[in-house]
Amino acid sequence: MIRPxxxxxxxxxxxxxxxxxxxxxxxxxxxxxxxxxxxxxxxxGSGKSTLSKVLAGHPAxxxxxxxxxxxxxxxxxxxxxxxxxxxxxxxxxxxxxxxxVSNLExxxxxxxxxxxxxxxxxxxTFAFEDLVHERLKVVQMDPAFLExxxxxxxxxxxxxxxxxxxxxxxxxxxAILDETDSGLxxxxxxxxxxxxxxxxxxxxxxxxxxxxxxxxxxxTPDYVHVMAAGRILRTGGKELxxxxxxxxxxxxxxxxxxLEPETVEVA
Amino acid sequence: MPAVALPATGAWLAALAGSxxxxxxxxxxxxxxxxxxxxxxxxxxxxxxxxxxxxxxxxITRLEPAEAQxxxxxxxxxxxxxGAWPVQLNQGASPRCLAxxxxxxxxxxxxxxxxxxxxxxLALQLLLILEDGASLELLQHHSxxxxxxxxxxxxxQLGRGARLHLGVLAPGDSRASLLSHxxxxxxxxxxxxxxxxxxxxxLSRLEPRICQVAGAAHTRLRALQLVDGQDLADxxxxxxxxxxxxxxxxxxxxxxxxxGRSVFNGAVQVPRKAQQTNAAQLSRTLxxxxxxxxxxxxxxxxxxxxxxxAHGATVSRLQQSELFYLQSRGIGADxxxxxxxxxxxxxxxxxxxxxAAALNPLPLLLRERP
Numbered sequence: 001m002i003r004p005x006x007x008x009x010x011x012x013x014x015x016x017x018x019x020x021x022x023x024x025x026x027x028x029x030x031x032x033x034x035x036x037x038x039x040x041x042x043x044x045g046s047g048k049s050t051l052s053k054v055l056a057g058h059p060a061x062x063x064x065x066x067x068x069x070x071x072x073x074x075x076x077x078x079x080x081x082x083x084x085x086x087x088x089x090x091x092x093x094x095x096x097x098x099x100x101v102s103n104l105e106x107x108x109x110x111x112x113x114x115x116x117x118x119x120x121x122x123x124x125t126f127a128f129e130d131l132v133h134e135r136l137k138v139v140q141m142d143p144a145f146l147e148x149x150x151x152x153x154x155x156x157x158x159x160x161x162x163x164x165x166x167x168x169x170x171x172x173x174x175a176i177l178d179e180t181d182s183g184l185x186x187x188x189x190x191x192x193x194x195x196x197x198x199x200x201x202x203x204x205x206x207x208x209x210x211x212x213x214x215x216x217x218x219x220t221p222d223y224v225h226v227m228a229a230g231r232i233l234r235t236g237g238k239e240l241x242x243x244x245x246x247x248x249x250x251x252x253x254x255x256x257x258x259l260e261p262e263t264v265e266v267a
Numbered sequence: 268m269p270a271v272a273l274p275a276t277g278a279w280l281a282a283l284a285g286s287x288x289x290x291x292x293x294x295x296x297x298x299x300x301x302x303x304x305x306x307x308x309x310x311x312x313x314x315x316x317x318x319x320x321x322x323x324x325x326x327i328t329r330l331e332p333a334e335a336q337x338x339x340x341x342x343x344x345x346x347x348x349x350g351a352w353p354v355q356l357n358q359g360a361s362p363r364c365l366a367x368x369x370x371x372x373x374x375x376x377x378x379x380x381x382x383x384x385x386x387x388x389l390a391l392q393l394l395l396i397l398e399d400g401a402s403l404e405l406l407q408h409h410s411x412x413x414x415x416x417x418x419x420x421x422x423x424q425l426g427r428g429a430r431l432h433l434g435v436l437a438p439g440d441s442r443a444s445l446l447s448h449x450x451x452x453x454x455x456x457x458x459x460x461x462x463x464x465x466x467x468x469x470l471s472r473l474e475p476r477i478c479q480v481a482g483a484a485h486t487r488l489r490a491l492q493l494v495d496g497q498d499l500a501d502x503x504x505x506x507x508x509x510x511x512x513x514x515x516x517x518x519x520x521x522x523x524x525x526x527g528r529s530v531f532n533g534a535v536q537v538p539r540k541a542q543q544t545n546a547a548q549l550s551r552t553l554x555x556x557x558x559x560x561x562x563x564x565x566x567x568x569x570x571x572x573x574x575x576x577a578h579g580a581t582v583s584r585l586q587q588s589e590l591f592y593l594q595s596r597g598i599g600a601d602x603x604x605x606x607x608x609x610x611x612x613x614x615x616x617x618x619x620x621x622x623a624a625a626l627n628p629l630p631l632l633l634r635e636r637p
Binding site for chain 2: 056057058059060079080081083084085090092095096098099100101105106109110113114117149150166170
């Protein structure tokens with residue numbers, strides 16, 4: 001839902017970032033307002049996943065230039081946990097398995113961290129169980145997964161459902177979903193997409209990172225961005241994704257070739 | 268403060284054992300400094316017999332002294348325990364003895380062995396016969412609050428089809444020492460689960476020696492040892508298969524923090540007659556400090572040619588990917604580290620006998636204040 005007067009939630013300007021001194025992001029600009037759903041597409045290695053990790057504060061990535069503001073505050077100043085507490089959420093492409101740590105306990109501690117930030121009271125074990133059982137319905141998840149270790153032995157689909165369950169509990173204002181559709185069969189994809197649609201509202205925003213139109217058939221984006229060589233090369237509406245599906249990314253090479261000399265000149 | 272060895276204590280201990288204290292020249296003691304043991308007062312521990320308080324559940328009866336003597340000799344010989352210095356010390360220290368026969372499904376039994384604040388050497392022997400088909404869940408709970416030493420020799424003979432779930436929960440004191448030798452013989456079709464969780468002693472030495480006397484038994488070993496400060500924790504395990512079709516599943520986990528030192532030596536013997544043995548041993552260490560030191564060594568002697576024997580050892584810090592995942596959900600770095608540490612330990616602690624849960628083992632072992 002595009003509302004030009006809606007609050008600006010995330011404002012990324014000329015963001016440059018590197019990993020192991022290798023520049024990956026080379027000037028990303030992106031503004032996300034409340035109520036919007038954005039999709040970022042692009043080839044492998046174009047910087048999509050790096051963008052998501054930099055926003056979440058992954059320690060392996062270094063921001064070398066540019067800025068990111070979240071509801072007007074400097075996001076890059078904050079630790080990963082502080083970013084999560086104020087409402088930024090990253091749905092992992094490969095959710096991490098943590099043997100020995102109970103999924104239920106993990107979800108409760110995480111939920112309470114977010115609640116404390118919002119000034120809500122901490123939920124005890126019983127109150128939390130009520131909440132989590134209600135939120136399980138969002139992703140049609142079997143309560144048995146609460147009793148297991150975090151993601152341990154979960155199938156690809158179960159891991160992604162667990163990610164969306166976390167999103168349902170944490171109620172983020174900006175959710176970045178990194179290739180949430182990867183490794184999902186049709187049924188699981190539908191359930192996960194349905195969960196994301198249920199959670200999307202006028203006060204929050206979603207940034208989908210994906211390779212495929214099939215996710216966008218289920219979650220309709222307001223904007224589609226094409227990333228290449230560490231920046232956003234083109235922005236359009238949902239029809240841009242359909243065009244990519246037809247034409248592939250060959251035009252990207254031509255556009256990059258056209259841009260590169262300018263970059264050199266500017267430098 | 269590192270322990271200061273008292274010459275008088277060293278001589279006293281050597282006289283009790285009938286053998287000088289093992290030193291660094293002995294391969295089995297290469298990394299294990301006995302100074303904390305020598306810093307205790309050279310006298311027998313003078314408190315109430317911890318075994319006198321044990322309430323015996325139905326299915327458990329006491330052995331006659333002659334039976335106990337015979338059992339001890341048989342099992343120590345089968346497991347090759349007789350020459351072990353901690354066994355010699357225990358035998359020479361006039362141990363208080365609890366000798367039991369288990370028939371049918373007995374237990375559970377819990378033995379609280381608290382050396383408390385009294386000085387000196389507390390020597391105990393626990394002798395168990397599990398008759399054919401008998402089963403027992405037994406928890407040994409050690410503790411101490413002073414510079415003293417506990418020497419426990421556990422001897423168990425598992426009959427055909429017998430099942431023993433033995434747990435050792437030993438949160439210690441940074442001035443105290445614990446020497447625990449466990450000699451266990453297993454008849455075919457018996458099952459042993461031994462879960463040990465030890466931490467906080469100036470010196471702890473665990474020596475499980477298990478012999479499948481004719482193979483075809485199941486042995487499951489789970490161990491957690493934590494060192495911090497100046498602690499030294501040592502486990503020397505030894506499993507021998509004296510016949511075919513035996514199984515061993517061994518996991519040894521370590522948390523090494525502060526300037527603590529952890530030693531693990533895991534010997535597995537598979538002679539020619541032990542064909543079709545299936546043995547797996549994994550040693551995992553979580554290294555939380557630059558000053559901590561870990562020595563870990565699998566020692567597999569495999570002569571039989573038709574066997575599966577796997578072993579592995581890992582030493583790592585907390586996984587950054589796991590930490591980041593927790594942080595990205597709003598959990599602070601300190602709390603995330605604690606959650607991961609608890610998870611790491613819980614994999615072993617949840618395999619202690621049921622009675623351990625009421626003692627809340629993890630905070631005890633991590634020395635967390637309530």
